[in-house]
Amino acid sequence: MIATAREGSTSSEALWESGDRSRSQWRRSPQAVEQSADIASFRQEDAFRFGEHVLSCGQPFPPWSRHLLEKISELGDLDEDWDSYGARPIDPRCAMTAAEIILNLMDSETPAPAIVPTSGGGIQMEWHRAGADLEIEIQSPTKVEVFFEDERTGEEREFPLSVNFLPLLPLLHRVTQAD
């Protein structure tokens, strides 16, 4: 199970309703659930940290995910007004949500997305492949904007997600298949 927590607390805020990491059962819980995980017990190599927030699944993260998590970590260096137009620093909760999407919805076959900051303090993951464009903008842990376009079929969709991120799975599959 993947759990996130704020350092200094004694219990984690579980964000996953499913106890296993089966992608078909993945669903984000709107409410924090008390868990017994102890932050101090997280090993360095098993944990993703952003500010005071920590994410761990109790085992090493898959190798393919590590450079993506590092990219998210780098965004923590951005100060107020980093874009010169008043952008906010990255909200650690958005960083956690991005990491959770990577670890729960992607696998070694998924092409690596571009991971970029947004001016509102969020994080955007983008895929631009031969056949399709997919942008996932995490504005807050419960507010995600999705844009998908398949120029081969003319399909274009733009929609919000809040709690259930499962609709991302078929779109990730399509950018994986696009060539």
Place this chain on the structure above:
Amino acid sequence: MSQPDSDYVDDPTIENDSPLWRRIAPEQVIYDEKLGRYRPTSDAFQNHRNGTPMSVVLGQEVLAAGRAPESVLAGRESFSLVSITAGLAREKGQGIQRDPLPEEEAHAEVFGKKTKSVQKAFYRASTWVLPPAVGQT
């Protein structure tokens, strides 16, 4: 402070072929496999988070004043400068209003809702005035 778009008026003296320049932070540059080049991210073409419209600089006014494009990046040498046209902005339902500032006489605002679709049209049509160091394209 945020104002409704109805408070802004599209300025017809800004011609459709007028270039609108916008600063791009290094973190907002990505390589687009489909386009085969570096370009700004879609979020680089967004209104201010306080609700005010997207800031741009009127490129022709900068040049007419004898200034170099680099002057728009003063103090932000790691940034790049990108251009779209006023005509494209209008085609996508936007308006442009002059808004001279003490520190930038050529400042203007592009008002209107910027959906992902609009942002995509902007980044696809954008051209580098001062390209990012990462990709001289």
